[in-house]
Amino acid sequence: MCALKTMCDWICVILLFVVILGESEQDDVVCEMLGSPEFPLMSKKGDVVIGGAFSIHSHISEPSLSSADAPGLPICSRLNLREFRFAQTLIFATEEINNSSSLLPNISVGYKIFDNCASSLPTTRSAMGLINGHKKKLGQTCSGQSSVHAIIGTSESSTTIAMLKMLSVFKIPLISHFATCACLSNRKEYPSFFRTIPSDYYQSRALAKLVKHFGWTWVGAVRSNNDYGNNGMATFITAAGQEGICVEYSEAISRTGSTEQLQKTVRVIRGGTSHVLVAFLAYDEMDVLLEEALRQNLTGLQWVGSESWITSSHLADQRYSGLLTGSLGFAIRKAKIEGLKEFLLQVKPSQDPQSNVLKDFWETTFGCSFQSGLRGTEQCSGSERLQDINNVFTDVSALRISNNVYKAVYAVAHAMHSMFKCGQNGESMNHSRILADDMEPTQLVKHLQDVNFTLQSGERVHFNENGDPAATYELVNWQRNPAGETVFMTVGSYDASLPNGKQFTMNGVNITWAGTSWERPLSVCSESCLPGFRQATIKGKPICCFSCVTCTAGEISNSTNSAECSRCPSDFWSNDDHSKCVPKAVEFLSYGETMGDHLAAFSLFGASLTLVVSLVFLWFRHTPLVKASNSELSFLLLFSLTLCFLCSLAFIGQPTEWSCMLRHTAFGITFALCISCILAKTITVVMAFRAKTPANTVPQCSAPLQRTSVLVCTLLQVLICVLWLVHAPPFPLRNALHTNKRIILECDLGSPVAFWVALGYIGFLAFLCFILAFLARKLPDNFNEAKCITFSMLIFSAVWVTFIPAYISSPGKFTTAVEVFAILASSFGLLFCIFAPKCYILLLKPERNTRNYIMGRNHINTPQ
Numbered sequence: 001m002c003a004l005k006t007m008c009d010w011i012c013v014i015l016l017f018v019v020i021l022g023e024s025e026q027d028d029v030v031c032e033m034l035g036s037p038e039f040p041l042m043s044k045k046g047d048v049v050i051g052g053a054f055s056i057h058s059h060i061s062e063p064s065l066s067s068a069d070a071p072g073l074p075i076c077s078r079l080n081l082r083e084f085r086f087a088q089t090l091i092f093a094t095e096e097i098n099n100s101s102s103l104l105p106n107i108s109v110g111y112k113i114f115d116n117c118a119s120s121l122p123t124t125r126s127a128m129g130l131i132n133g134h135k136k137k138l139g140q141t142c143s144g145q146s147s148v149h150a151i152i153g154t155s156e157s158s159t160t161i162a163m164l165k166m167l168s169v170f171k172i173p174l175i176s177h178f179a180t181c182a183c184l185s186n187r188k189e190y191p192s193f194f195r196t197i198p199s200d201y202y203q204s205r206a207l208a209k210l211v212k213h214f215g216w217t218w219v220g221a222v223r224s225n226n227d228y229g230n231n232g233m234a235t236f237i238t239a240a241g242q243e244g245i246c247v248e249y250s251e252a253i254s255r256t257g258s259t260e261q262l263q264k265t266v267r268v269i270r271g272g273t274s275h276v277l278v279a280f281l282a283y284d285e286m287d288v289l290l291e292e293a294l295r296q297n298l299t300g301l302q303w304v305g306s307e308s309w310i311t312s313s314h315l316a317d318q319r320y321s322g323l324l325t326g327s328l329g330f331a332i333r334k335a336k337i338e339g340l341k342e343f344l345l346q347v348k349p350s351q352d353p354q355s356n357v358l359k360d361f362w363e364t365t366f367g368c369s370f371q372s373g374l375r376g377t378e379q380c381s382g383s384e385r386l387q388d389i390n391n392v393f394t395d396v397s398a399l400r401i402s403n404n405v406y407k408a409v410y411a412v413a414h415a416m417h418s419m420f421k422c423g424q425n426g427e428s429m430n431h432s433r434i435l436a437d438d439m440e441p442t443q444l445v446k447h448l449q450d451v452n453f454t455l456q457s458g459e460r461v462h463f464n465e466n467g468d469p470a471a472t473y474e475l476v477n478w479q480r481n482p483a484g485e486t487v488f489m490t491v492g493s494y495d496a497s498l499p500n501g502k503q504f505t506m507n508g509v510n511i512t513w514a515g516t517s518w519e520r521p522l523s524v525c526s527e528s529c530l531p532g533f534r535q536a537t538i539k540g541k542p543i544c545c546f547s548c549v550t551c552t553a554g555e556i557s558n559s560t561n562s563a564e565c566s567r568c569p570s571d572f573w574s575n576d577d578h579s580k581c582v583p584k585a586v587e588f589l590s591y592g593e594t595m596g597d598h599l600a601a602f603s604l605f606g607a608s609l610t611l612v613v614s615l616v617f618l619w620f621r622h623t624p625l626v627k628a629s630n631s632e633l634s635f636l637l638l639f640s641l642t643l644c645f646l647c648s649l650a651f652i653g654q655p656t657e658w659s660c661m662l663r664h665t666a667f668g669i670t671f672a673l674c675i676s677c678i679l680a681k682t683i684t685v686v687m688a689f690r691a692k693t694p695a696n697t698v699p700q701c702s703a704p705l706q707r708t709s710v711l712v713c714t715l716l717q718v719l720i721c722v723l724w725l726v727h728a729p730p731f732p733l734r735n736a737l738h739t740n741k742r743i744i745l746e747c748d749l750g751s752p753v754a755f756w757v758a759l760g761y762i763g764f765l766a767f768l769c770f771i772l773a774f775l776a777r778k779l780p781d782n783f784n785e786a787k788c789i790t791f792s793m794l795i796f797s798a799v800w801v802t803f804i805p806a807y808i809s810s811p812g813k814f815t816t817a818v819e820v821f822a823i824l825a826s827s828f829g830l831l832f833c834i835f836a837p838k839c840y841i842l843l844l845k846p847e848r849n850t851r852n853y854i855m856g857r858n859h860i861n862t863p864q
Helices: 002-021 024-034 081-098 120-132 157-167 200-213 227-242 259-271 283-295 318-324 340-345 356-366 401-420 431-438 441-450 594-619 624-628 631-651 657-689 702-727 752-775 785-809 813-844 851-855
Strands: 042-044 048-054 057-061 075-079 109-115 150-153 174-176 193-195 218-224 246-253 276-280 302-305 328-332 452-454 460-462 472-480 486-495 504-506 533-537 546-550 572-574 581-583 585-587 731-735 742-748
Touching (some): 042 081, 048 120, 081 340, 081 356, 081 401, 109 120, 120 157, 150 157, 150 401, 157 174, 157 227, 174 401, 200 227, 200 302, 200 472, 200 504, 218 227, 218 259, 227 246, 246 259, 246 283, 259 283, 328 486, 594 631, 594 813, 624 631, 624 813, 631 657, 657 731, 657 752, 657 785, 702 752, 742 813, 752 785, 785 813
Parallel strands (some): 048 109, 150 174, 174 193, 218 276
Antiparallel strands (some): 057 075, 452 460, 472 486, 486 504, 572 581, 731 742
């Protein structure tokens, strides 16, 4: 590529000296370097002349070398019917313009068409002929002024660049119908270049989106080893990387390259693991690749092609159909050109008997020869009918590139028309003088940049600031019709002018895939990671090669091939498949579960049993035993025990703001009242049986002292709870951090210090009761109130001492259950230890319910 640019730059410099100095010596130098300028294959004079350069012959061969003869020029052969149709389309368009009364009136348009043989050296010689004109002297020389005002061509990016190097010195505009290299959009390097085909900048990105759309993340690639293929593939690989697509291999081939390189390329393709092959190839490279693919029996590939070959009728014949059926690729939008088919069918050698190219066309089309005496070949009569032929030349059912040639000719015509108009009334000037003396190529370039017109077909033609047209494509799929013939079915479209995300659309037509008509091939390096897994890169491999790792607990991936797992919100947790976040199970001690029901039942049973004891005491309130037990404190103690049992119900059920404040404060106050009553009873018992004389057995001041002690002790707990509720009250809390899969609805203490102070105060009262009851342990055996209190305090203390570690270590709702269990256990302990012996005597041993038995007169011992 660099060598080509250097050569062309030197040629341009030499030509500049030729034009400026006009010296024959320099003419000779240039002609020796390049050979004589080509004669145009087809030409017509006109006031303005449009040049054309097409690859009418697709094969070039070097001449035989001999020491006796001067070196000859390369020989072009193998007529390309599609390129010949392009040239005839140029002629058709000029004839239409000449017959138009509205476009370039009174101005005739001529043409000069050259064959560049799809090669750089013939292209350079064609450019010489277009630039300098041609007149024959004793010897062929490069002389004369430029006889063309604009050039249509060429069909390849590399040859277009070579021609632009020549034309850049003279600023002659070049409008290409088929050169798609994105590099040609560089206005600084190619200021006079235009094209009627979109840049590969858009096609390469469209191909990447196409591959991504069908889920192919692991593809192979092959390209033409020229500007078209190298630039296009580089853009595709960049765009593919942005779409998360990996290219397994990228091979380059050339139609003039070695057979060994071609064989190596096909071996690489066969050895690849990808099932999709992106072929960014020019038509000629695609032809030689398919030949080698047939030799090596290359099958089972899904081909994705560039616009250069994806609608080639020649490649769609039976020879390659087994390889290419199901191919996908973007093509230029097809169009209809009214009258073109009739014009093409009129082409025949008799139009110009001296034209070798017309004879070559006729011989290629009908398989005959104008030379007589050739064995196995019929002689052409010239009267054969093109109407009976159906080939690439006569098929105008889906014109794509031919329409680009047509648009290019009309763009030049509209630019010239705009340039020739002047004055308010649009009157024309002396065209002959303008054309001969004043027409500057830069003027035509400026007017080409500004053209904006609509063809008869309704298609709008204009160029952007880079000389490019609007980038719109059709997505073409190779399918078989009922007759078994390959047809190009449009299955989608791509419009680069639309917002991202809406550019690529499918039209709902069923797609035929490679090897089958219903199953889309899969081409990935690694199998897709299902939801619930994430991709983990494998060291030393492309990003498309990965292993699938299960998302950790609490994380999910809800799509295929997720790169990362996302963590669930705090109130949610991952399901078993780690594919979605589900609400965490809400947990609290409820009435609807077995444990909650049992605790509630025991609470109600305890409260009921306490009421029964109260009724028993009420029934026997006048008996000595009840009186000796201080009936007032006994009833108050039973009432407080009832509240203790009932307060446990506040711990069951869904926590609310009120229930949270009630449960802990009610627990603290009721138990403080209960223990205060027991403390008062204990003090009374000690005072009664520690008296020195019988008269002082029941002090007169005992009743007010009992009430005062109960009131004071209870009010202190009330004060603690009020301060608690004012400064930091308990509140409902959704604890989502304690466990992963559950949300624990609980009551936050608000102030743990206040809770432990309230609980500690109850413990302090219980400790006083225990000490006093322990001191009264040697009272008369028949009256065992002190012993009962001692045992009840032992049980009470054991329950709450055990409660502390159990409360701290229990998870979730079991924390609340432990607290309820402690309340019920301690309440039942107090109830049974204090009142069960009395109820036993009252109900089962009434003979013991006497004053003498209770006082134990025969057994009273004075305390030591």
